[in-house]
Amino acid sequence: MEKNFKQTSRSGAVAWLLQRISAVILFILLLFHFITYHFLTRTHAVEYRQVLERAQSWWFPLLQFAFLITALYHGLNGVWSVLEDYLSSRGWRLAWFSLLLTVGLALLFVGTLTIIKLYTLKVA
């Protein structure tokens, strides 16, 4: 029998797969976050200078940006998949999708600015 999976991208298969992949990435990033932030700190109390030094190491913006993208995708894709159960009219679907997209882009913008700001902040 001939294979004929035309509607893969719109069927939900890709969203389902990406949701699982992003969950695994988030888990790894969270582990990395906890280890570097909470267990590798040499002093007892976390100091401002220490935080800033870490924020300005080469890997920090990369890690944070990966975190930002994955968390945003995972969260918004999750909300969208819940909404899809309840929204049957095209109009409402479009409205909610646009809202989620706008929220996502706004958070991406704010998050990126924060990462850049931390990276370029002068250590006093």
Place this chain on the structure above:
Amino acid sequence: MAKIDIHVNILRYQPDSDEKPHWQEFAISVDDDSTILDVLNEIHWKHDGTLAYRRSCRSSICGSCAMKVNGRNVLACETPIHRFGRKFKIEPLSGFQIIKDLVVDLDPFFEKLKRIKPFLIVDKPLPDKEFVQTPEQLEQIGESTLCILCAACSAACPSSWPNSEYLGPAALLKAYRFVFDSRDDCADDRLEIVNDKNGVWRCHTIFNCMEACPKKIKITEYLSRLKLKVVENSL
């Protein structure tokens, strides 16, 4: 065996006279080892002959008597009343149109089942005798073949409630049962049917179906395997 007094609230709906369903309480005396079906029979035979409900085999085989008792989907014929004490309520399955009292319209349920072609389709030449399956091949589908199509799972599924187009766990489980059957040659067709927004992707692994299934079939696990199979075949 002793007699006990119980109070049963039943959601009644008589299409000729009722605008909407309403509760009716029955105070009756039954044997303490009665099942929910025994209680319904007692009411139907001795108290109110207009009470409508489905039953046939009385042995958890035909799947006709699924209903909700104290909010849980059960088979009336296999469920003893002592699980619920002396006061409980009985309602029809959720998510289906009520025809009369505890009888719901299962046409949409069976329509969805038909969509996934719930029968063995064989393209290869038939063997002289029976098909041979290894124990491993049988093991893969064994539990999923136990489904008695009672609709308890689909009625318990929150993804089904707001969306009447969703195939639902029972039809998807049946798809799994044939997709993973070593004798069947129609897996690709079935995978294409379930690869839809209202197919297997509407399942959000909520586990309500598994909790509701009187045959204790691990439906959610099988639907997850079906999802993986769709992804494997389509990407």
